[in-house]
Amino acid sequence: MTLPPSPKAATSSDDPRRGNHRSAQLAAIAALLLFGVAITAVLLQNHSHAQVVDPGDWEAAAEHIRAAYQPGDIIRIVPIWADEPRVFLHGLEIDMNREPDPEVLDTYERIWLLVGLGRVAEAKASLPQSYILEEERNFGGADTLRFRLPASARPHYDFLAHIQESEASRFRDDQPLHRCTNWTHQSWHCDRYDRWLNVGIQMRDMDADPRTCIYFPAMPDHYWHQLTFRDVQMHSEIRGRVGHDNWAVRSERGSEVSFEVRINGELAYARVLAPRDPLFHRYTIDTTPWQGESVDVQFRVYAADFFDRFLCFTAQIPQDPSSL
Numbered sequence: 001m002t003l004p005p006s007p008k009a010a011t012s013s014d015d016p017r018r019g020n021h022r023s024a025q026l027a028a029i030a031a032l033l034l035f036g037v038a039i040t041a042v043l044l045q046n047h048s049h050a051q052v053v054d055p056g057d058w059e060a061a062a063e064h065i066r067a068a069y070q071p072g073d074i075i076r077i078v079p080i081w082a083d084e085p086r087v088f089l090h091g092l093e094i095d096m097n098r099e100p101d102p103e104v105l106d107t108y109e110r111i112w113l114l115v116g117l118g119r120v121a122e123a124k125a126s127l128p129q130s131y132i133l134e135e136e137r138n139f140g141g142a143d144t145l146r147f148r149l150p151a152s153a154r155p156h157y158d159f160l161a162h163i164q165e166s167e168a169s170r171f172r173d174d175q176p177l178h179r180c181t182n183w184t185h186q187s188w189h190c191d192r193y194d195r196w197l198n199v200g201i202q203m204r205d206m207d208a209d210p211r212t213c214i215y216f217p218a219m220p221d222h223y224w225h226q227l228t229f230r231d232v233q234m235h236s237e238i239r240g241r242v243g244h245d246n247w248a249v250r251s252e253r254g255s256e257v258s259f260e261v262r263i264n265g266e267l268a269y270a271r272v273l274a275p276r277d278p279l280f281h282r283y284t285i286d287t288t289p290w291q292g293e294s295v296d297v298q299f300r301v302y303a304a305d306f307f308d309r310f311l312c313f314t315a316q317i318p319q320d321p322s323s324l
Contacts, residue, residue: 053116053141061142062088072109078123096210106153113145155316168199170223204312205246207280213312218303227299234290240315243280251308260300
């Protein structure tokens with residue numbers, strides 16, 4: 001005789017009441033999480049509002065700077081990403097570099113800081129200690145600080161400032177030197193005006209910073225591009241930066257670039273820049289062998305494939321401390 005199968009024992013997993021209980025637990029946890037997110041969002045929003053400078057404070061601080069602004073001044077906004085005060089400073093010179101760079105700031109007589117979000121101590125610490133604080137004022141959520149540069153900070157000779165006195169030319173071994181004598185758009189041009197093939201003062205994006213520098217692109221047809229400064233009074237060194245602009249870095253065209261500095265025809269510095277090198281390189285040239293002399297300083301650039309080789313450089317001779 002065959003017995004009928006035993007009925008399967010009921011388990012807790014088969015209990016529909018347990019499933020409903022679990023769903024209720026999950027719904028409760030989700031509700032709590034949602035509530036927590038909402039509370040956090042409100043707190044963050046209130047914190048954000050507390051960190052925003054009142055537009056009236058920005059305007060009052062900016063108007064104070066505008067009223068006292070004079071030629072030879074430059075303004076830095078802290079934090080650099082604060083856009084609100086810029087509308088009140090239209091027409092005045094603003095330093096857009098991510099960090100203060102003495103190479104840029106030392107060419108001015110006075111530095112203004114327009115500071116928000118309580119970052120006064122941070123803003124002061126970002127400048128060289130040699131800068132002299134002349135004035136500090138508060139306008140609610142914004143502050144202004146004015147610094148004067150000591151004579152020791154200002155460069156003895158800034159090549160960019162003397163670009164119009166320079167001689168631009170191009171040459172190669174099988175051709176005589178050809179002078180580029182057409183001065184227009186703050187640049188030297190070889191013969192006709194050309195937007196790309198010139199040498200002069202431009203603002204370019206260098207290593208993600210907008211920099212005013214000497215735009216110095218490579219020439220076609222295997223020519224060297226040359227810029228000569230005559231009778232420059234030499235101290236102990238030349239300091240500067242050199243690199244491709246962001247257009248050249250992104251471009252797939254062009255070869256490596258050779259950059260040279262010669263003093264009285266003698267090679268004093270050379271750097272080869274790889275085609276996609278993104279850095280705005282600092283360089284220092286020891287010029288003690290020519291210290292106290294008036295010399296000719298030549299900058300040269302060359303690329304076998306010149307397409308999109310948009311080089312830019314700066315060069316300064318610092319003050320001789322013994323002359324101050």
